[in-house]
Amino acid sequence: MMIGVALAAMCGPLAATADPLTPTGKWSANTDGSAPVPPMGWNSWNAFNSDVDEEKVLASAQALVDTRLRDIGYRYVNIDDGWWLKRRQPDGRLMIRTSHFPSAATGADTSFRPLTDRLHAMGLKAGIYSDIGRNSCGQIYTPDFKNQPEGSVAEREVGLYGHVDQDIALFFADWNFDFIKVDGCGARGLPADAPRVKSGLYRALTPLVDMQSLGGSDVAGIRRLYEQVHTALHTYAKDRPYVYSLCLWGAGDVRAWGKDVGNTSRTSDDIQPVWPRMLTNLDTVTHRALYAHPGSWNDPDMLFVGTGDFDAAHRTEARSHFSLWAMVNSPLIIGYDLRKLTPDLLAIFGNADIVALNQDPAGNQAVLAYESGEVQIFVKTLADGSKGVALFNRTASPAKAVLTAEQLKMLPTADVRLKDLWTKKDQSFRKEIAVTLAPHETLIFRATGTRRLPGGLYLSEQTGRVNPAVDGVVVPQPDPTIYQSITPWTGTRGGGEHPQYGGWGGAEADRAPYGKLLRVAGTDFDTGIGVLANSRLEVRNQGYARFAAKVGINDSGQPRSGTTVFEVWGDGRLLAKSRPMAFGDTAAPLEAKVAGVRIVELVARGSSAAAPQPAIWADAALLR
Template identity: 45%
Template sequence: MPTDHSRALLVRRKTVLSLMLLAALTAASVHAEETAPTPVPHTAPIRQMAPTMGWNPWNAFRTEVTEDKIIAIAETLNRSGLKAAGYRYINIDDGWWLKRRADGRIIIRTTMFPSAALPDGETSFRPFTDRLHAMNFKVGIYTDIGRNVCSQAWDAKSPNLPTGSQAEREVGSMGHQTEDMRLFFGEWNFDLVKVDACGLADFGPDRPYVKNDTYRALKPAIIRGRPDLSDINGVESLYRDLKAAITQVRPNDDVILSICTWGEADVARWGHKYGQQWRTSADIRANWASMLHNFDTAVSGITATPSGRGNDPDMLEIGNGDFDVRHLTEARAHMSMWAIIGAPLILGSDLTKWSQDLIDIAGNRNVIAVNQDIAGRPRVISSDARIQIITRPLSTPGTQAVALINRGANPQTASVNRAQLGLTATSEVTLRDLWLDTTQKLVGDVLTVTLAPRETFLVLITTQP
């Protein structure tokens, strides 16, 4: 049964949606201080797959996450129906490590993950991953491509930073790629790894926490915003070698490598060679402007990738800030925009506090189906500061999804005509509103819709193939 909110939206939609005949629209080297390992070539193509769906704790808890919180999220995904809708990856982020031992093995912070404490004094994530696998989830872990990790540079007050000597605090993968990947995907049996790159950008000799010998200096290979000063080939080679190390453990290519260089180091050119997804921007924030910025970086990279997929504008902020229960229009728009470009759908909120409205938005099967369809590449029909229109062909012949996006704070009218959508003048066209799940015929040559501030109209357009 539709909720009161859905009925209100339907009434409003009927008053603002008009289908009418209109005129056409007018439209520095990474290895400078250490010897580089011999590269292991990885030439196998990355298997094409639907965008990843799941949950990550960073936006909700940063480094102050616990095993109990993660299990509570998994139970909520199960109970709410979101797991059944496709959200199956439970990922951990920064903060899980205590130190790296002299023999190279990483010790897990057992105050955060008590199940990791084994009777023999060792630590292992295997009890944790086994528990989530038994619940029919996939499980992801986090590391950095450098020697150190992002929290060590940006979360100095975190209670969960690595401890010990300077060497023991080097928990990133540089110099340990083979042993870490064997640990992650062999012994611990994870299914995904998110590999950040703060270790290549934020530990130069000028940093205060490097000057005081807290961390060892590493000449930056990534200079944010300055690809001309970055060691692009060096960065790529590290991710290439890490992918090769993963392949040695799991040669059937069932592991997801999520590359997180925030759009730096020309990742749009090489990311598809090694990973299933790659970040296109800095971390998302829970506000409309940040969401638009991250979305735009992913849209601009669509044509730069062979498959038109993999561009990751970061996690969904549904449930947080401008996208919380008081801002359902914005939450639906956020979900629609990630869906139309085939971005990973990784929830980043405390789901245990969600209302049914938020669950319904994240779990909308119509919208998720658009996101998970791997048939076609998104195409921007038109875009300006107010209105953006994006279409994407789907696997069913004669079907495409179209998003009409109001980017601003005022009501706007958006229109798209048959020619822009590749439709013939005489074909019968069916329009299905994917949020209201209502269907009607296109009358005339132009689809026109009045959009509320920050509203996105996501429609499925079907015609004879």
């Protein structure tokens, strides 16, 4: 049974309720700050660790200007760990290490304002680093690195904990920064039994995050700390653009809430300049396209192009790293010492066609059209209707791949035109095209053709407009599909890296939960949104008149596990509703008129709260 648009006349806007499935008619993902497209720029950490100083920062800034990287979007110049001297007592003001930043020696109160003013005069923006706890990552995990905070226990407590309003006001209202990266080490690494706590070097802070255990993390507690920073930014930087970057490495179930709090959210531990680690970091974002939107982006960490396995001697690997980060809408933050920039590396960072994929205003993270342990095909829909497409060989051997028009959601009977964004060569095909990928190679194209769905867009083509406000996950679990690389900080000591990054079972585009194919009662679908029951999706409607889908329980679910009712809401009013759908039922059409509606909400209400079924919005689309 389907209830049509006439139902809207009977149902007024709903009152506020504690039920998370109750539609609100609002977009709940973060829109504060200024990140309509992923931030681009440079950060000091990968090149210098904590040995950062004013000369290195300004030389890097000048390189962005001189090479014209600034002109294609690389505008943020971000100072990472190593800048602080101490927290002055008793007033708690942060003091800058003026031996390394001489322009900050402005009197008794040191100030970064001369440096940020200079960066702004260069047409750039300035970024600063802090930690959500009392102490920084460098103090806890790399104490042998240079430029650690000095002084008494209290003076060495340079993190935000207990000083959020004071520090955010200092960074933004006084020092005039535009970007802040907030690490999470201080909320993780100083339990009462830590050696440096027992020795009296630091005070204990009960850990809120356990990297190896989602169940061992205080998810609500760590979220509250990051929300305090969000609130302070809204207070002290509300009248100017800013970017708030969360660095919690995929821990603390940040997958589910980071998009609601910050402008970027780290999905993994630190990247390293080795191929396997790049695979790990990439895998933490590839199934999270629905968790990234204009204003809130997934962040698999900075670019390591120029170093190690991605240096100028490994051009194929460097190009792959850059291409993939662009496709998944990662912030494009260079981590290389730009004083050493070569023409070959500049040609990678400065590829304006690939940067344009990353900076496309539609804000759609690429979706996996094909996936194996050897080859992946990523497709993203661009604002003008064309497609970005990347064919990626993960292995050290050549690999054959076939790209089909269907994977691009284009008609196989019409020409599909491909522009290679590295070679700039054009070619075309119908139905499919075969390619051979060199080891570690990524072929990246801009594709145009005749759309399979005239007059509309599938929801999986507009991931930047679909927000899983409630994704139905009852017990957060680590994602076992993420590549388990050898971590450089432990090597092969211990038992190896185990799945630790949350996200298993969340909402997916063109997949059912847990990475399964879309199949309802034996019928396959190649497009749709898969999400667990007891979920609510928010969809921004850009002038479309009708919503249509086929709804049902994915065949990866369990028989005799209750039913799910699918509902379509528009701006808080019920528009259409399915009958209760059980495992094995044929997918049922569900349509609603949405002309004039700003926020369409798709609710799947399951009869079982403990074990929700995989609910499928197959062929889900907004139509003219």
